[in-house]
Amino acid sequence: MNWLDLYEQARASGEAAAGYYNRNVAVRTAEGMVNVRIPLDAADSMDVRLWTEQDVLGCIRPYVSQAPELRHSSSDPCFQVHHFIDGRVLDSFSPRGSAVPPHVIGDVVAVMDQLVRIPQEKAPGLPADWPDSGDxxxxxxxxxxxxxxxxxxxxxxxxxxxxxxxxxxxxxxxxxxxxxxxxSRPFAVLHSDLHRKNMIVSGGLTWFLDWELALWGDPLYELGIHFHKMDYPVDQRSEVLRRWREGLPEASTTxxxxxxxxxxxxxxxxxxxxxxxxxxxxxxxxxxxxxxxxxxxxxxxxxxxxxxxxxxxxxxxxxxxxxxxxxxxxxxxxx
Structure with a gap:
């Protein structure tokens, strides 16, 4: 596959889904659809950035079942190619503040559990001044x-x-x-941006996108930022909290x-x-x-x-x- 041609097709496309940091363009190839992910020029940096997304996707692949597969990455020009997930963005039919389908709650807790089980030695490297696990x-x-x-x-x-x-x-x-x-809680790999626009529902499963803000940190922060951005109805928020406490290791939820x-x-x-x-x-x-x-x-x-x-x-x-x-x-x- 000619990756540079895919990049040029994506750049020229007028159809893209854009967040604050990347454009996502679906491109058809002889082997099927792929998602070409291109950083936005001059995006305001408003979040802690620890790792490259391609390093995160490589790290989590053996552990996280419902994340995009990285097909290719390039630093010059800067872009990634992910496998295409054919489904509906959760926000498009369940906007912020509304109830989500019940299976989404289970999928969210499952991905949080999968992430806390990634050993530190399998995660990308950390800066010398990053807080130690448990700090x-x-x-x-x-x-x-x-x-x-x-x-x-x-x-x-x-x-x-x-x-x-x-x-x-x-x-x-x-x-x-x-x-x-x-x-004190042992640190883990965190997605750090689990919200409705970063979830695609397909075939009764929830896929989790946009891993560029992943961190090594307190698992409770994952839950906190998730609650803040999801704005669940009260009963579903309580359900997520209950299942999170029951499903994750006790050390992660204390x-x-x-x-x-x-x-x-x-x-x-x-x-x-x-x-x-x-x-x-x-x-x-x-x-x-x-x-x-x-x-x-x-x-x-x-x-x-x-x-x-x-x-x-x-x-x-x-x-x-x-x-x-x-x-x-x-x-x-x-x-």
Whole structure:
């Protein structure tokens, strides 16, 4: 197979599914469909990046049953080719906040269990300064440090917006004293981005995509970021938690509910900052329907974070739109 030809076909295609870091293009070959995955130019880095996705896919292949198979990767030009999974993205028929098909819960817990069973020696290498396994406080501070860096990077441009939204200049300070109180748990490979747009349902099974944010860290963080991004109905959230505690090794699930609450608080803060930046950029050139959709979503994310800072969750779509309007107008103006 001529991989470079596949890459050029994908680059020229007007049909792609794009996240924040990659374009995914389905390309037909003589051997069947494949997914060509191309990094987006100048994507804002808003997440901890530890490994390359191709290294992660190679690591997890003997252990994780429902992840894409890596067919080819190239560093120049930069792209990957994955086997194509023919199915429906979970978000397309079960959007955030709604109940998921029952089998999805079982599949989610199963992939979390498969990941915690990967030995450290089989995972890609770690930086010398990465927290040791079990140093959960160090891991939490690593997450918080990146979130603060995202804030600092955009502080000058978004200063007035952050202030109006009630985002403090040191947004992570409220959590600092709590990291050392976390229970020690052995580290594991984490997907770190298990949400509805990264799941494809096919033939009664859930396939898990987009492994570029995989980490070596606390298994409870996997559950925390999953809960934050899925926004399950209460009964399904409880079901996931119960099955997670019953299905994973006891060492991976030990600890009080406050440990999970701390990770959720971090994700709410991170989302308030990151999505203020991302959504404001998406508002430039958006039509009325998309503007309403984005400002409503951002209001909800801000309201989820504000109690962490002891502020009332009183942001409205109208207030968000009013605050962002001058910034959006400046970006839309061309001389």
């Amino acid at each position: 959960v406080g160090g891991f939490g501070r690593r997450l918080a440090k990146l979130t603060q860096q995202v804030y600092d990077t955009h502080r000058d441009v978004y200063a007035e917006i952050f202030e109006d939204f009630g985002i403090p200049a040191e947004p992570l300070a409220v959590l600092e004293s709590q990291w050392d109180g976390l229970t 600890g009080p509910p406050s440990d999970l609450d701390l990770y959720l608080a971090h994700e709410r803060i991170k989302s308030a900052i990151v999505d203020t930046v991302r959504y404001s950029k998406q508002l430039v050139g958006a039509d009325r329907s998309m503007r309403d959709h984005l400002t409503d979503r951002l209001a909800r994310k801000l309201n989820a974070a504000r109690p962490v800072w002891d502020a009332a969750p009183d942001m409205t779509r109208e207030r968000v739109a009013q605050t962002l309007a001058p910034w959006v107008e400046r970006q839309s103006w061309t001389p």
